[in-house]
Amino acid sequence: xxxxxxxxxxxxxxxxxxxxxxxxxxxxxxxxxxxxxxxxxxxxxxxxxxxxxxxxxxxxxxxxxxxxxxxxxxxxxxxxxxxxxxxxxxxxxxxxxxxxxxxxxxxxxxxxxxxxxxxxxxxxxxxxxxxxxxxxxxxxxxxxxxxxxxxxxxxxxxxxxxxxxxxxxxxxxxxxxxxxxxxxxxxxxxxxxxxxxxxxxxxxxxxxxxxxxxxxxxxxxxxxxxxxxxxxxxxxxxxxxxxxxxxxxxxxxxxxxxxxxxxxxxxxxxxxxxxxxxxxxxxxxxxxxxxxxxxxxxxxxxxxxxxxxxxxxxxxxxxxxxxxxxxxxxxxxxxxxxxxxxxxxxxxxxxxxxxxxxxxxxxxxxxxxxxxxxxxxxxxxxxxxxxxxxxxxxxxxxxxxxxxx
Numbered sequence: 001x002x003x004x005x006x007x008x009x010x011x012x013x014x015x016x017x018x019x020x021x022x023x024x025x026x027x028x029x030x031x032x033x034x035x036x037x038x039x040x041x042x043x044x045x046x047x048x049x050x051x052x053x054x055x056x057x058x059x060x061x062x063x064x065x066x067x068x069x070x071x072x073x074x075x076x077x078x079x080x081x082x083x084x085x086x087x088x089x090x091x092x093x094x095x096x097x098x099x100x101x102x103x104x105x106x107x108x109x110x111x112x113x114x115x116x117x118x119x120x121x122x123x124x125x126x127x128x129x130x131x132x133x134x135x136x137x138x139x140x141x142x143x144x145x146x147x148x149x150x151x152x153x154x155x156x157x158x159x160x161x162x163x164x165x166x167x168x169x170x171x172x173x174x175x176x177x178x179x180x181x182x183x184x185x186x187x188x189x190x191x192x193x194x195x196x197x198x199x200x201x202x203x204x205x206x207x208x209x210x211x212x213x214x215x216x217x218x219x220x221x222x223x224x225x226x227x228x229x230x231x232x233x234x235x236x237x238x239x240x241x242x243x244x245x246x247x248x249x250x251x252x253x254x255x256x257x258x259x260x261x262x263x264x265x266x267x268x269x270x271x272x273x274x275x276x277x278x279x280x281x282x283x284x285x286x287x288x289x290x291x292x293x294x295x296x297x298x299x300x301x302x303x304x305x306x307x308x309x310x311x312x313x314x315x316x317x318x319x320x321x322x323x324x325x326x327x328x329x330x331x332x333x334x335x336x337x338x339x340x341x342x343x344x345x346x347x348x349x350x351x352x353x354x355x356x357x358x359x360x361x362x363x364x365x366x367x368x369x370x371x372x373x374x375x376x377x378x379x380x381x382x383x384x385x386x387x388x389x390x391x392x393x394x395x396x397x398x399x400x401x402x403x404x405x
Contacts, residue, residue, distance in 0.1 A: 021084070021127075022154065024084055024189060025124065028091060029155045029162060030161055031185070032091070032159065033159035033160065033165075034178070035098075035117060037261065038167075038178055040053055040239075041254045041258070050369075052107075053240055054239070054369055055111070056110050057240075060121075061363030061366050061367075062118070062363060064122045064363070066119075068354075068356035069353065070352075083123050084124055085197070087120040088193060091121070092186050092187055098176075099176050102175075125355065126351055144336065144340060149272060149336065153271070155269065159269070160261065160264065163261040167255045168258065219399060219400050220338065220350050223338055223396075224338075224357035225395050226395040227334050230292065231361035232360075232361035233388035235366050235369055240366065240370045241369045241378050242378070268325070271328035275328065275336075279333060284399070285398075286399070288334065292330055292393035296386055298323055299382060300383070300386040302323060303383045305319060338350065
């Protein structure tokens with residue numbers, strides 16, 4: 001621990017804080033991905049229907065919407081270090097709630113734990129991405145895009161690793177001890193963060209008013225609407241439908257499902273981290289529209305392949321890998337644009353509003369994932385996904401160039 005502290009102390013302040021924020025974000029993300037996979041697979045094994053499994057995540061997504069809206073305001077008033085640490089602490093409590101005996105793991109109890117986890121996740125994400133704005137010199141958009149892409153891409157790669165770890169822990173140590181292990185790791189991370197993270201990073205110079213939670217910026221409102229449909233399009237097939245479909249239709253084991261989901265998200269995260277090289281560092285709103293249109297076409301092609309039953313395993317595995325690559329570029333572009341469009345004083349307010357829309361998209365996608373899959377199957381989930389992405393592309397037409405924001 002002392003050797004690590006001395007090495008960090010020798011680095012430039014902005015680099016040091018960026019590494020600490022990323023370290024927090026990474027560890028939290030692994031537990032978040034593992035927890036999602038553990039809950040989906042464990043409760044499906046217990047006989048829960050796809051819609052009932054989706055219901056377990058309902059409060060997770062609902063409270064994510066509320067947290068992003070209010071979390072930006074809290075970050076501006078308290079400082080982003082505090083909101084990040086609060087998120088870590090709440091995730092530890094949520095994991096602890098799921099260590100109770102199996103007879104106590106009722107639907108309301110699990111939903112309450114998931115609600116706490118949803119609040120924790122969005123406090124952590126909002127704090128991490130908002131902090132980057134404060135560490136990059138004003139006007140250096142290329143560096144901003146690069147740092148955001150690395151943070152976002154590495155986070156999603158590790159979320160994929162979390163999916164794999166979740167499936168592995170479920171098949172080795174079981175549901176309860178998986179929660180104990182993850183809570184212990186996060187406790188160490190929290191203690192390190194409390195000691196080493198700057199105290200006032202992201203704290204607004206003027207006290208943010210509660211009424212300022214809602215964005216008055218045209219570009220941010222447009223980008224937030226596009227983000228809502230983009231993430232609804234992913235989760236409508238990814239969250240509930242795909243894991244259950246792979247096990248029920250193809251007979252994949254829990255570890256195989258977790259491994260595929262992990263590979264998908266790790267690849268997705270890698271593409272996110274190199275997005276500036278693919279799109280160019282001077283990307284703007286027009287780039288977001290073009291890449292969304294390309295993603296809509298690919299999604300429709302995958303949906304058609306699944307519907308017609310043409311080599312379904314190949315279509316799903318290869319088609320969704322292509323989807324992941326294009327989705328990663330879209331997501332990385334959005335993550336950069338929101339930080340670029342956001343004002344510097346009180347950045348967390350704008351970022352929080354944007355991620356509120358992101359959480360609303362996840363909520364919509366999660367509910368539809370269980371409901372549509374149960375009634376109509378995976379192909380209809382994918383058709384709805386294609387329609388949502390097409391809407392995101394149309395909305396993105398109104399996005400300005402970064403220099404105009």
